[in-house]
Amino acid sequence: MSDPSGAEAGGALLTPLADGMVSRLGDLTSVLRAQGTRVGVGELLTAVRCLDEVECADREQGRMALRTVLCSERVDLERFDLAFTAVFGDGKVTAPDPLSELGAIEKAVLPSLAMADPSGSPAQDDAEMLPAAWSDAELLLEKDFARYTEAEMALARELIARLARRHPTRLSRRTRPSRRRGRVPDLRHTVHASLRTAGEPLHRRWRAPTERPRKVVLVCDVSGSMAPYARMLLQYMHACVTARRRVEAFAFGTRLTRITHELAGRDHDRALDRATAAVTDFSGGTRIGAAIAELNRVHGRRVGRGSVIVILSDGWDRGEPEQLEAEMARLSRAAYRLVWLNPLAAHPDYQPLARGMQAAVPHTDRLLAGNSLASLEQLATILEAM
Amino acid sequence: MTLAELQSVGAASDALAGQGYLADRQLAMAVHLAVVLEQPLLLEGEAGVGKTEVARALATAVGAKLIRLQCHEGIDLHHAVYDWDYARQLLALRAAEGGVDEGELFARRFLLRRPLLEALESDPAQPVVLLIDEIDRADDEFEAFLLEFLSDFAITIPELGTIAARRRPIVVLTSNRTRELHDALKRRCLYHWIDYPTPERERAIVEVRLPGVPEAVAARVVAAVSRLREQGDLYKLPGVGETIVWAQALLALGDDASLDETLGVALKVHEDVLRVRERGVLEGV
Numbered sequence: 285m286s287d288p289s290g291a292e293a294g295g296a297l298l299t300p301l302a303d304g305m306v307s308r309l310g311d312l313t314s315v316l317r318a319q320g321t322r323v324g325v326g327e328l329l330t331a332v333r334c335l336d337e338v339e340c341a342d343r344e345q346g347r348m349a350l351r352t353v354l355c356s357e358r359v360d361l362e363r364f365d366l367a368f369t370a371v372f373g374d375g376k377v378t379a380p381d382p383l384s385e386l387g388a389i390e391k392a393v394l395p396s397l398a399m400a401d402p403s404g405s406p407a408q409d410d411a412e413m414l415p416a417a418w419s420d421a422e423l424l425l426e427k428d429f430a431r432y433t434e435a436e437m438a439l440a441r442e443l444i445a446r447l448a449r450r451h452p453t454r455l456s457r458r459t460r461p462s463r464r465r466g467r468v469p470d471l472r473h474t475v476h477a478s479l480r481t482a483g484e485p486l487h488r489r490w491r492a493p494t495e496r497p498r499k500v501v502l503v504c505d506v507s508g509s510m511a512p513y514a515r516m517l518l519q520y521m522h523a524c525v526t527a528r529r530r531v532e533a534f535a536f537g538t539r540l541t542r543i544t545h546e547l548a549g550r551d552h553d554r555a556l557d558r559a560t561a562a563v564t565d566f567s568g569g570t571r572i573g574a575a576i577a578e579l580n581r582v583h584g585r586r587v588g589r590g591s592v593i594v595i596l597s598d599g600w601d602r603g604e605p606e607q608l609e610a611e612m613a614r615l616s617r618a619a620y621r622l623v624w625l626n627p628l629a630a631h632p633d634y635q636p637l638a639r640g641m642q643a644a645v646p647h648t649d650r651l652l653a654g655n656s657l658a659s660l661e662q663l664a665t666i667l668e669a670m
Numbered sequence: 671m672t673l674a675e676l677q678s679v680g681a682a683s684d685a686l687a688g689q690g691y692l693a694d695r696q697l698a699m700a701v702h703l704a705v706v707l708e709q710p711l712l713l714e715g716e717a718g719v720g721k722t723e724v725a726r727a728l729a730t731a732v733g734a735k736l737i738r739l740q741c742h743e744g745i746d747l748h749h750a751v752y753d754w755d756y757a758r759q760l761l762a763l764r765a766a767e768g769g770v771d772e773g774e775l776f777a778r779r780f781l782l783r784r785p786l787l788e789a790l791e792s793d794p795a796q797p798v799v800l801l802i803d804e805i806d807r808a809d810d811e812f813e814a815f816l817l818e819f820l821s822d823f824a825i826t827i828p829e830l831g832t833i834a835a836r837r838r839p840i841v842v843l844t845s846n847r848t849r850e851l852h853d854a855l856k857r858r859c860l861y862h863w864i865d866y867p868t869p870e871r872e873r874a875i876v877e878v879r880l881p882g883v884p885e886a887v888a889a890r891v892v893a894a895v896s897r898l899r900e901q902g903d904l905y906k907l908p909g910v911g912e913t914i915v916w917a918q919a920l921l922a923l924g925d926d927a928s929l930d931e932t933l934g935v936a937l938k939v940h941e942d943v944l945r946v947r948e949r950g951v952l953e954g955v
Binding site: 485 | 742743744746754756757759760763764766767770772775809810846847848849850903904905941
């Protein structure tokens with residue numbers, strides 16, 4: 285069969301991918317083989333490798349990548365499409381995903397292959413293939429953080445790290461030589477160029493401003509009502525602090541704690557432990573107004589002007605709404621953009637009725653959900669576009 | 671007084687006091703060490719506590735030349751060290767109708783010296799105090815360059831070669847902490863945090879800076895300022911600079927001057943002014 289060294293190499297290749305994904309790939313190849321397509325171990329290994337390269341959570345990207353790897357003649361293409369739908373579903377995520385209610389164990393015992401409804405009902409539109417998720421990652425994407433299991437938290441880590449690398453930029457006053465004609469003349473290179481044209485500055489050179497990361501300030505509510513979300517949000521904050529420069533992280537319940545230093549460092553668990561130890565009012569009450577006031581006063585210079593401020597809180601405030609209102613106004617005047625992530629906003633009927641939210645909403649530029657990976661992805665997209 | 675005479679904490683303190691800068695013992699110690707150890711001194715503190723003033727006072731006291739590099743966003747080598755006078759180079763090129771080779775074009779006479787190069791090349795007979803102001807405004811790349819500069823006190827200009835300091839300057843860096851400085855830079859420096867002065871010291875400062883100010887005015891202003899600083903929730907607290915200007919304002923207005931009417935000298939945020947008036951913080955001062 286295969287030589288042991290090859291198998292070892294294969295094992296090493298497989299590690300980055302989640303086990304669930306590998307077993308599904310196995311299902312896919314067996315369906316393909318059943319239809320007559322030749323798929324060997326080599327193709328399977330390549331498939332695993334290519335999935336590592338593409339955006340794992342994106343069903344369409346994965347489909348196209350696998351199609352390229354696993355098909356070798358034209359007739360295979362049709363077979364592949366059938367097999368893919370059979371194994372991974374047809375990609376229509378039904379509004380309340382029935383799977384998202386289940387934990388990892390329950391999901392594992394679900395059949396990967398779906399069967400047609402035996403009653404033969406005409407409801408064929410999206411009921412035919414039940415496990416409609418492309419991968420565990422896609423399942424996780426929409427799932428509420430509060431319902432995460434330990435295993436899912438670990439699985440989400442990789443995705444969160446990727447989201448954290450997407451950041452806002454701003455134009456710097458530093459310039460660098462540019463190919464295109466710009467507004468800032470590059471005298472240095474013009475002089476050099478004119479040496480070649482008998483001192484005549486025939487070829488004029490230009491400089492263009494460079495892009496720099498814009499400062500991001502993350503402020504996370506760790507009071508009791510946010511407890512189900514705080515851990516994942518802290519994980520996101522840790523990923524942000526380690527992934528890029530110019531990030532400040534704060535946590536608050538009744539008082540504000542700066543946790544930028546605590547969150548720094550590659551070791552994920554230790555960083556979170558340090559941060560949790562530094563925050564003395566974990567899972568206690570909330571006084572958002574007082575926390576923002578401290579941010580404005582004690583850390584005003586650190587927050588500075590022109591930064592993007594992201595507040596992660598459900599807006600349940602026991603303090604005075606007048607104070608919150610005034611402090612938010614102040615904060616938003618100094619900030620470039622103010623984004624509020626509220627896990628409650630994930631509900632379609634959500635209205636910012638809590639007193640705290642009512643006071644804060646007029647001063648925020650965007651109100652996002654912040655309860656799932658999908659909403660963090662939305663945040664990343666917004667940050668990137670700034 | 672010369673630099674060589676700055677041999678004790680007391681001497682440093684006296685030297686600064688001679689220039690109207692009343693330093694506390696800690697700060698005098700930091701300055702003394704910076705001079706004796708020839709190490710850069712990093713000063714941090716709230717706005718208006720006199721960070722920049724330390725370098726000025728020190729330079730005047732020891733008869734040193736003060737060279738100041740004001741950092742700003744986007745500062746680079748050509749703002750801080752040297753640049754070529756491109757306009758004159760182009761003119762020279764045209765005048766010679768191309769008969770100039772590169773060596774002549776990048777000669778000393780076309781070199782523009784910026785503060786750091788000026789500090790390196792200054793006359794060794796006279797000491798130099800190099801003030802690098804608001805280093806936190808510069809970016810990380812410039813900070814990395816500075817790190818190198820502060821360890822070697824030498825600069826390489828590709829067209830001219832390496833230029834080393836003929837005499838090590840005394841370096842004072844200030845930061846407003848708008849961002850965290852790199853640990854490596856901090857390690858290379860002595861560090862001192864300048865706090866707000868005690869009321870007694872602040873009164874002495876006012877009296878030194880405004881000779882002949884009536885004792886009552888100085889006491890009144892200092893009392894008012896310390897009350898403002900006691901308020902935990904003001905956005906911006908008045909610094910020593912504000913105290914001095916406030917005393918000046920009261921002097922100019924004469925006997926009927928009211929603290930409340932001149933509050934704008936000390937507080938620059940509208941909400942703060944409202945808050946202080948509402949609470950009657952300054953009543954009875």
